Amino acid sequence: MSTHISPPAPDGAAPQAGLLPALHRVQADLGHIPDAAVAELARAHNLSRAEVEGVIGFYHDFRRQPAGRHTLRLCRAESCQAMGGDALAEHASRVLGVEFGATTADGAVHLEAVYCLGNCACSPAVMLDGRLLGRVSPASLDALLAEELPR
Amino acid sequence: MSRRIHIPRDAAARSVGADRVSAAVAAEARRRGLAVEIVATGSRGLYWLEPLVEVDVAGVRHAYGPVTPEAVPDLFAAGWLEGGAHPLALGPTADLPYLKGQTRLVFSRVGISDPLSLADYRAQGGLAGLEQALALTPEAIVAQVEASGLRGRGGAGFPTGVKWRTVRNAGAGQKYIVCNADEGDSGTFSDRMLMEGDPFCLIEGMLIAGLAVGADRGYIYLRSEYPDAWDTLEAALRIARREGVLGDDVLGSGRRFELSLFKGAGAYVCGEETALLESMEGKRGLVRAKPPLPALEGLFGMPTVVNNVITLASVPWILAHGGAAYAGYGVGRSRGTLPFQLAGNLRRPGLVEAPFGITLEALLHDYGGGSASGRPLRAVQVGGPLGAYLPASQFHLPLDYETFATVGASVGHGGIVAFDDTVDMAKMARYALHFCAEESCGKCTPCRIGSTRGVELLDAMLAGRPNQTNDDTLLRDLCQTLLEGSLCALGGMTPYPVLSALNHYPEDFGLAPKGKEDPA
Known part of the structure; x- marks a missing residue:
């Protein structure tokens, strides 16, 4: 566990400064922030566990529970709305059989809303496991899911 | 002889298949026994044409797009290496009207060269601004930036020179440059395009800022939604350190500057400068009350310049060509250029860098080509989710900070999202309040509670509760509280989209159209 946690406090400033990078590392390795990591991060950064929980809870990126094997993030912001994003969102929710913010029953896909992926000139946009896709239609989303996530 | 083919590595171009096109080009060239060199560039910003492929024909770049992997064998057969005719052929890239009409100062290199080649960067005028700055006193650098009239491109429009002067005068000791x-x-998406397409330009701008204010440490706070920009910047920083652009001896000057990346974690409010600083300190991204200004007590309590990507990326051009040259563009107190971003329901979405003063009409129709759906454009949101909605009757307005302020709108970061006549403006107003509720940091009451009450109020209005006039009054009253009582722009500007929707499209809220509510 401790290999994840080497706080690169800039210029030796506040020890807490390494907390976000450390949380990113734990989540990149484990997919979520487990209880043990919270305790260890608290010790390493001279914080209470409650303070670490407070930081985790504030940021959309961090999760305390494991999510699905894949994460589909669908942009719900204005530019994508102007290009059929709402219909695409309904479609994604229907074909996956899951609400936004939840994981499919088989644990395959976690469906998430995101507010802007910076792909507004190719709206609507989604991101599957860090891979950005643009000009997505319900049909191309189906094709993507079939190709990338054989279930 | 090896032929050069340019294909973007920009995240948006890849999102519509640039990688697959690149692989197809390499495979087809191999099959035909042709020697081609594929250069991965940034995007030209002509996104409706992406993947846009440019073939170098005797030193002139010819554009083809949008290219699909399936079309590649056909393009070779049509002789595209010699600029051959094909339904996807667009002619010499530089002659495309969309590009030709632009004034690309900040984006002069984006889409043209390999973003990770420092030699290309130098050959295209890079580092000239830094070399100039190294020969100047800090005071003279600040004076150039002041003379340019550059204002913060993140949205607030605060004069950059004033901010730098404040940090410079904040005494000795540790100072920081935060991007x-x-x-x-x-x-x-202009920040993303610049970071992916010309990362050394941002690095150079931060170095110049460091020289100007006496800071030897910089950080780029990058949102986690931009993994491609992260990889590009990380690689660029490695090269800059290796080549002595960063480090203990910047370009042999004996001056020191270190620069690192910091990853955000999906909180919109961290785009607010004080929340961003809290986040860098490992805390919840809560907005700080000002004063103290970050220029005096910023990161770890030290004097800090916090500037947006495009602000900092404008600085190398200003130092290389002089502040007066930059101030020669633009109108009124809005000097220089802004990279406008055309998005939403437009036929030709993309990046248009133009001097301030260009009209919405020109951007939406001459560049944008009208709606993608073919229906009339009904509303345009300028300046992001906190920007006002403008109806067609305001499309003639010139885009500059002051003009937009007079109509209760903002230029913001130059993002323009177009909607056709199928848009429900009450829904968009509700979305603005919902977004504010989702992303509020919770520190001040108007934003934390007001956003949620606003959503409830709108839901009641839209459900057709009888006392709609009263709800309208309440909603306006709530907006006034948010405008006047919020700590930062999130709460303070959420009323812009809400009130503009209410004022320009009352019929969508079940209210009488403007001018008809009072028959007397």
């Missing part, structure tokens, strides 16, 4: 690369506004 705000938390580009979270919908409809904006």
